Each structure stands twice: as C-alpha cells, then as structure tokens.
Amino acid sequence: MIGKLALGNVRRSLRDYAIYFVTIALGVAVFYAFNTIDQQSQFLSESTSDTLQLVSTIMTALTYMLAVVLGFLMVYANNFLIRRRREEFGLYQVLGMERRQVSAIMLVETLVASLGAFAVGIALGLLLSQFLVFVSAALFNDTVKQFKFIFSPEALLTVTVCFAITFLVMLLFNLRTVRSVRLVELMSSGRENESQRLRPLPLCIVLLAVSVGLIVWAYVRLTHDGLPVMLDSDSEMTRFWITTAIVTVGTFGLFWSLPTVLIAVQRHIPALYLRDLHMFTDRQIASRVNSASVTMAVTAMVLFLAMTSVSAGMSISSGINAGLETSAPFDTSASFYYYDAPVSADVSEQNWAQGWTAAGQDPEDGLSNATSDTEARIARATEPVDLKALLASQGVDWDALASGVAQANVYSQVGGSTAQYGATAPASSEPLSVARFVPYAKDAATAAVLGSTADENYLPVVPLSSYNALRELLGMEPMTLAGDEYLLTSNVGDKVTKDLYDPALADGLAFQLNGVTLRPAQSTCVTDKSAAFLNSATGWNTGSVVVPDELVRGLPLANSYLAAMAKPGQEQALEDAVSHAWPDDDKRAGYENGYLVGFVSQIVGHTDAVAGSFTMTGLVGYMAVYIGFVLVVSCASILAIQQLSGVVDSRHRCKLLSDLGAPSRLIGRSILAQVLFYFCAPLVVALCHSAVALKQVIDVVAVLTAVDILGTVWLAFAIFGVVYGGYLLVCYGLSWSTIARDIRLARR
Incomplete structure (x- = not known):
C-alpha cells in the first residue's frame, strides 16, 4: 500500500521533482563521463595514454570532493519538496498514518525519483563519454584509432558510491525534517504569512553606496596590481587576498541593500510603480531577496569563480598547445649550466661550503647539482664546453642519427650569478635589464609578470654566430649586425614582446656592453622559432640579446644550449640516445683543464616537450571544465x-490577485519578472567581476603565448549561458505551471 501510494505521488508530482531530477541526472552524467578518461586512453597514442592515466587519477579524487557539494545541494532540493508537500503529509497523519509510515512514503518516493534520475544520468554519461574520447584527442592533438563503444565498470562503481552516500545523507535529513515537524505546523503551512518587512531605507542607501565603492575599489586594485603571478612574492599575494576580501564584502553588502533601494526608487516613479502588477512584483522581489540576500551573494561569487576558472583553464590549455610550434622546434635539445664567478678556481671539497655560502647559495644544493666526484675542483669556464663532443663521448652517434647540430652559448652581462638574475656588479654602467623597458610599456603591470626584481633581471647575451647557427639548423636565413647593433629575441607572448619590448626598440633604446654603445638593429623583437634555444612546453625565453661576437669576450658564461634535428625516421632514436647518454651525474659534468666548470642541467626532446605541454593542458582544461560545470549547475x-x-x-x-480580476497574462509576467531578477542579479554581478578578472587572466596568458584566447573565453561563457539559461527556463515553467494550476482549480 505504501509503495503504491508513493509511486502514485511521484507520477503526480513530476513537475515538483523536475529540478531535483535534472540536477541528479546531470551530475551523474558528468561524474561518469569524466571518470572514464582512463578507458579513453586505449584509443590514443602511448604518450597521450600516459597523460590520461594521470588525469584520471586526479579526476577520481576530485569526483568525491564534488560529490559532497552535490550532496548538500540535493539535501537543499529535498527540503523544498518537503516544504511543497507539508499539507499533504499532515493530511496523511490526520487520516491515521503514523509518522514512520509517512517517513516510509517519503523514503520510497525519494528512492524511486533518485534511481530514475541515476539511470537517466548513466545513460547520458555513456553518450557523453563516447564524445569525450574525441574531445581528448583534439585536446592532445592526437588521432582516435580503432574506436569502439566504451563502458567503464570502475567509473560506474565510483559514481554509484558517491550517489549512494549522497542519497543516504539526503534521506537522513529528510526523515529528520518530517519527524521533527508537528502536525499543526504541517496542516497550517499553506496559511503561514511570509514577512515582507523592508530594511531601513537610509541604512540601505549608505550601505549600497559603500558596497559599490568597495567593488569599484577592488576593480581598480586588481587592474593596477594584476594577478599574483609571482607566487613566491608575499606582498603580491597579500594584496591579492585583500582585494578578494574587499570585493566579497562589497558583493554581500550590495545584495543586502539593493532591494529596499530599488523599491524606494520605483515608488518615486508612479507611472511605473502603479502600472499593471509592478507594485506586487516589486514587493515580492524585495521580500524574496531580503530573505535570500546571502544566498544570492554566495551564488554571485561562486558563478564568478566558475566562469573565471573555466575560461582561464580552457584559454591556457588552447594557448599553450597552439604555441608548441615555436616553443619546441627541435627534435632534441640539452642545456648546460656553468658555475659562476663567486666560486674561485681553487675551491675543493674541504672549502666548498664556504665558497658557495659566500656566493649566497646553498652549499648542499651546489654539491648535489654539480657532481658526485668529491675530488673535483671547481672553476669558472673561460671557453664554452663542446656539448656535441661531450654527448658523443657518451655514445651518441651524431652521424647516424642527426641531420644537423648547433650550439648556442649564452653569456651574462653581469660579473656573477646567472644569465637571468644578476646579483653582482654589471659589466658596464648601462646594462640592459627589464627595468629599462618599463617606461615604454603600454601596461606597466606587464613587467610584474617577468618578476618582481625587474631592476636586477639582466637579459642574457648571445653572440651572433651562435644565434645564426640555430637559425641555419631550422632552415632560416641568417641575421646580420653592424658593430654597434643588437637584436632582441623572445618566444613568450605578445604582452611582453609587443607591449613591453617593441615600443622601446622602436624608440631606439641603447645600452652599453664592453665599452660599446649598442642600438636596436630593428624596431621589433624577433619572436619566431629561432628564439627558442631549448625545447619547452611553453615559451620560456623572456628576452635574450644578440650582439656581435667580439662583444662577448670577457663576459662570464651562463649557459650553453645544444639543439639537434634528426635524419628522416630517426627522430625518436635521436631523442632516446641523447636522453640516455648520461647514466649518472658524474657523466653529466663538464671540465676545463681538470677543473669542474658546470653540468648538463636539462635534456628536453620534442616528444618530452609535447608530453609536458599536454599533461599541463589536460589537467588544467579538464579540471577547469569539471569543477566549473558542477559549480554552475x-x-x-x-x-x-x-x-x-x-x-x-x-x-x-x-x-487572490486572480480573484480580484487580474488577468493571467499579468500574473505570468509578474512571475517571469521575479524569476529573471532572481537569476540575473547574481549573474550580472558575476559577469562584472569576471570581466575585470579575465582581463588580467588574458594578460597573463598573453605572456605565455601569442594566441588570442578571447574566442575561447566567449565559448566558455556560451556553454555556461546554455546551462544557466536552461535552469532559468525550467524554473519559470514550473513556477508558472504551479500558479496556473492553482488559479484553474480556484475558478472551477
């Protein structure tokens, strides 16, 4: 009897269960699809498969976290269903049912609706997971091979466990609610009056002005400071969190005060306030928002987080993948790090710690990075190490594997430390640092992306012969320089090259090197693939200066980069040979006259760079979409x-309005206005927050890649619009059908 009654209730209450049903189905579908990523790997290449296995592990852990969020949401949804039907449950008790029997009806109804939504969600998830195979292939620039329908028992088990836990928690809350409400409350629920008290107008006006001011102030701070891209900078992070706190307080204050102010404004426009049912609509909106101002503020902030994270994640993923052609142009590459000036020529193991401490570096790190040969003495190189010969001594057969090899030697403008960050006196009174470009920048915050120590960020120097060797290896025409000219190269995004470097070069920014004043040979930065000295998943050369060969004499060596192109069909063999050339750290070292001068610090093949890029973009892209979708839903x-x-x-x-003669179309418009305001107010605030934040995100991504990500941002917003707008339409349809049904019943 209880089961039959519960099933009948579910059929009659399909509209009431619609939001609950749709949300459960969407959540289950997305959970299942994203947990089949490991199964997708069987249709893709081995390198992509390894990446997807890592992504799958993280997605599984993330699923359990998001299931908790969805669980609380379902508890909230069921509270609405109970509230909607309290009179019905009270009637059951009046007719003689015990509370445990009413609870049993609720249990069966919830179980039937949940299992139905779960089944639909799994069906949708199966379809979505097949489509996701091709999405993964496109994301990782791969091709689907021997595709067949996939089903993942592991994903089904994960989703089932999450669903079961969510259902049990939801059921306990629902039964507790039903059993704790008194019969008189159940029977009188439909006659309870909703408080429509408005808040004090003067207080709301002041708070609204303060809230808008706080939000604008936060926008100005974020626009000026940018995002805290230098995560090791405590000051940047502190300012960012202060800005976040300011905009959060402003958002909460805005929703707390806005309804009362809007009512007051409309009252002073009688032609609008007294027209149709505007008075009733305004009071309903104000009452609803007053009672849910915290919810709307939280919703606005969560929507802001979701839109920003998904847009940023998708943009970074597409931008990094698109930049691989210029960031990893070689079949294989290696870098060699030279020890610098503070380490004297006669430092041995006994006084190693003293020498490295004087250099401001950790002696343990210096020793472990250098060599395990404790008898070696340390010196600064006077000539570049021949990396081709060093690799050949470890078994790399260049003649059999490579069609061309080139070495680029990089020097420091300063008397010590490294090519990227100078810590001692420069070699001239006018070195070229990032700080020299800042006055020319279109956006001064751009320099912050390159580091908080722009005044010490001296650009490394490359002799023209080394640079042209790389260009020849890539099949490009060589460059020429007069004795007093220089070129600037960089393979990062337009935010650095076009907004920071190019204006300074066009103005003829000069600097002094070894007594010679150098001026730009051209008015723009060289940004083609010859600017990449080493394969990388992203552009890493934030700026290198190419000068005539004679001007590097006497400058300390910082790095050497070896790049090689393979003979046809030998790409993987060459990459493997170079990657396995050193069995241990001793063989990675370079010597000069018996002194240790440096070591091979990095070996990056083209496949490694692509795999690193895809791993990064896969994790960022999938996590952003996964989290963002669940948050928006x-x-x-x-x-x-x-x-x-x-x-x-x-x-x-x-x-009552209908009984007083109000046309149904006006009542329908009133319901539509309420739904639109309730959905659009948080969305508009979130869009304003996102517009300011995404401007900063676009600037940061522009440093990593020259790809325009604006199209990706619009795509992410369009997807969100479909999901969010779908819920708005469903909500309006259910709201109006509920009212229309009551009106029809009253008129019979």
Missing part, C-alpha cells in the same frame, strides 16, 4: 529551488 539549482519555494509560499497571493 549547483548555483542554478539552488536559485531555482529557492525561487520555486517562494512561489509555493506566494501562490495564495496570486490566487
């Missing part, structure tokens, strides 16, 4: 449930 569901709950509370007022 959660926000839209909460708003829809609260709006439907409000409609249930106010349906008697709508019936």
Whole structure:
C-alpha cells in the first residue's frame, strides 16, 4: 500500500521533482563521463595514454570532493519538496498514518525519483563519454584509432558510491525534517504569512553606496596590481587576498541593500510603480531577496569563480598547445649550466661550503647539482664546453642519427650569478635589464609578470654566430649586425614582446656592453622559432640579446644550449640516445683543464616537450571544465529551488490577485519578472567581476603565448549561458505551471 501510494505521488508530482531530477541526472552524467578518461586512453597514442592515466587519477579524487557539494545541494532540493508537500503529509497523519509510515512514503518516493534520475544520468554519461574520447584527442592533438563503444565498470562503481552516500545523507535529513515537524505546523503551512518587512531605507542607501565603492575599489586594485603571478612574492599575494576580501564584502553588502533601494526608487516613479502588477512584483522581489540576500551573494561569487576558472583553464590549455610550434622546434635539445664567478678556481671539497655560502647559495644544493666526484675542483669556464663532443663521448652517434647540430652559448652581462638574475656588479654602467623597458610599456603591470626584481633581471647575451647557427639548423636565413647593433629575441607572448619590448626598440633604446654603445638593429623583437634555444612546453625565453661576437669576450658564461634535428625516421632514436647518454651525474659534468666548470642541467626532446605541454593542458582544461560545470549547475539549482519555494509560499497571493480580476497574462509576467531578477542579479554581478578578472587572466596568458584566447573565453561563457539559461527556463515553467494550476482549480 505504501509503495503504491508513493509511486502514485511521484507520477503526480513530476513537475515538483523536475529540478531535483535534472540536477541528479546531470551530475551523474558528468561524474561518469569524466571518470572514464582512463578507458579513453586505449584509443590514443602511448604518450597521450600516459597523460590520461594521470588525469584520471586526479579526476577520481576530485569526483568525491564534488560529490559532497552535490550532496548538500540535493539535501537543499529535498527540503523544498518537503516544504511543497507539508499539507499533504499532515493530511496523511490526520487520516491515521503514523509518522514512520509517512517517513516510509517519503523514503520510497525519494528512492524511486533518485534511481530514475541515476539511470537517466548513466545513460547520458555513456553518450557523453563516447564524445569525450574525441574531445581528448583534439585536446592532445592526437588521432582516435580503432574506436569502439566504451563502458567503464570502475567509473560506474565510483559514481554509484558517491550517489549512494549522497542519497543516504539526503534521506537522513529528510526523515529528520518530517519527524521533527508537528502536525499543526504541517496542516497550517499553506496559511503561514511570509514577512515582507523592508530594511531601513537610509541604512540601505549608505550601505549600497559603500558596497559599490568597495567593488569599484577592488576593480581598480586588481587592474593596477594584476594577478599574483609571482607566487613566491608575499606582498603580491597579500594584496591579492585583500582585494578578494574587499570585493566579497562589497558583493554581500550590495545584495543586502539593493532591494529596499530599488523599491524606494520605483515608488518615486508612479507611472511605473502603479502600472499593471509592478507594485506586487516589486514587493515580492524585495521580500524574496531580503530573505535570500546571502544566498544570492554566495551564488554571485561562486558563478564568478566558475566562469573565471573555466575560461582561464580552457584559454591556457588552447594557448599553450597552439604555441608548441615555436616553443619546441627541435627534435632534441640539452642545456648546460656553468658555475659562476663567486666560486674561485681553487675551491675543493674541504672549502666548498664556504665558497658557495659566500656566493649566497646553498652549499648542499651546489654539491648535489654539480657532481658526485668529491675530488673535483671547481672553476669558472673561460671557453664554452663542446656539448656535441661531450654527448658523443657518451655514445651518441651524431652521424647516424642527426641531420644537423648547433650550439648556442649564452653569456651574462653581469660579473656573477646567472644569465637571468644578476646579483653582482654589471659589466658596464648601462646594462640592459627589464627595468629599462618599463617606461615604454603600454601596461606597466606587464613587467610584474617577468618578476618582481625587474631592476636586477639582466637579459642574457648571445653572440651572433651562435644565434645564426640555430637559425641555419631550422632552415632560416641568417641575421646580420653592424658593430654597434643588437637584436632582441623572445618566444613568450605578445604582452611582453609587443607591449613591453617593441615600443622601446622602436624608440631606439641603447645600452652599453664592453665599452660599446649598442642600438636596436630593428624596431621589433624577433619572436619566431629561432628564439627558442631549448625545447619547452611553453615559451620560456623572456628576452635574450644578440650582439656581435667580439662583444662577448670577457663576459662570464651562463649557459650553453645544444639543439639537434634528426635524419628522416630517426627522430625518436635521436631523442632516446641523447636522453640516455648520461647514466649518472658524474657523466653529466663538464671540465676545463681538470677543473669542474658546470653540468648538463636539462635534456628536453620534442616528444618530452609535447608530453609536458599536454599533461599541463589536460589537467588544467579538464579540471577547469569539471569543477566549473558542477559549480554552475549547483548555483542554478539552488536559485531555482529557492525561487520555486517562494512561489509555493506566494501562490495564495496570486490566487487572490486572480480573484480580484487580474488577468493571467499579468500574473505570468509578474512571475517571469521575479524569476529573471532572481537569476540575473547574481549573474550580472558575476559577469562584472569576471570581466575585470579575465582581463588580467588574458594578460597573463598573453605572456605565455601569442594566441588570442578571447574566442575561447566567449565559448566558455556560451556553454555556461546554455546551462544557466536552461535552469532559468525550467524554473519559470514550473513556477508558472504551479500558479496556473492553482488559479484553474480556484475558478472551477
């Protein structure tokens, strides 16, 4: 009997269960699809498969975290369903049912609706997972091979466990709610009056002005400071968190004060306030927002987080992948690090610690990075190490594997430390540092992306012969320089090259090197693939200066980069040979006259760079979309449930309006206006926050890649619009059908 009654209730209450059903189905579908990523790897290449296995592990852990969020959402949804049907449950008790029997009905109803939503969600997830195979292939620039329908028992088990835990928690809350409410409360729920008290107008006006001011102030701070890209900078992070706190307080204050101010403004426009049902609509909106101002503020902030994270994640992924052609142009590459000036020529193991401490570096790190040969003495190189010969001594057969090999030697403008960050006196009174370009920048915050120590960020120097050797290896025409000219190269994004470097070069920015004043040979920075001295997943050359060969004499060596192109069909063999050339650290070292001068610090083949890029973009892209989708669905569901709950509370007022002669179309417009305001107010605030934040995100991504990511941002927003707008339409349809049904019943 209880089962039959529960099934009948579910059939009659399909509209009430719609939001609950859709949310469960979407959540299960997305959970299942994203947990089949490991199964997708069987249709893709080995390198992509390894990446997907790592992504799958993280997705599984993330699923359990997001399941907790969805669980709380479902508890909230069921609270609405209970509230919607409290009179019905009270009637059951009046007819003689015990509370445990009413609880049993609720249990069966919830179970049937949940299992139905779960089954639909799994079906949708199966379809989505097949499509996701091709999405993964496109994301990793791979090709699907021997595709067949996939089903993942592991993904089904993961989703089932999450769903079961969510259902049990939800059920316990629901049964507790039903058993704790008194019969008189159940029977009188439809006649309870909703408080419509407005907050003090003077207080709301002041708070609204303060809140808008705080939000604008946060926008100005973020625009000026940019994002804290230098994560090791405590000051940047502190300012960022202060800005976040300011905009959060402003958002909460905005929603707390806005309804009362809007009502007051409309009252002073009688032609608008007294027209149709505007008075009723405004009071309903104000009452609803007053009681849910915290929810709307939280929704706005979560939507802001979701839109920003997904847009940023998708943009970074597409930008990095698109930049691989210029960031990893060689079949294989290696870098060699030279020890610098503070380490004297006669430092041995006994006084190693003293020498490295004087250099401001950790002696343990210096020893472990250098060599395990404790008898070696340390010196600064006077000539570049021949990396081709060093690799040949370890078994690399260049003649059999390579069609061309080139070595680029990089020097420091300063008397010590490294090519990137100078810590001692420069070699001239006018060295070229990032700080020299800042006055020319279109956006001064651009320099912050390159480091908080722009005044010490001296650009490394490359002799023209080394640079042309790389260009010849890549099949490019050599460059020429007069004795007093220089070129600037960089393979990072337009934010650095076009907004920072090019204006200075066009103005003829000069610097002095070894007594010679050098001026730009051309007005723009060289940004083609010859600017990459070493394969990398992203552009890493933030700026290198090419000068005539004679001007590097006497400068300390910083790095040497070896680049090689393979003979046809030998690409993987060459990459493997170079990667396995050193069995231990001793063989990675370079010597000069018996003194240790440096060591091979990095070996990056083209396949390694691509795999590193895809691993990064896969993790960022999938996590951003996964988290963002769940957050948007959660926000839209909460708003829809609260709006439907409000409609249930106010349906008697709508019936009264109908009894007084108000046309149904005006009542329908009133319901539409309430739903639109309730959904659009948080969305508009979130869009304003996102517009300012994404401008900073675009600037940061522009440092990593020259790809325009604006199209990706619009795509992410369009996807969100479809999901969010779908919930809005469902919410309005359910709200109006509930009111229309009550009106029809009253008129019979």
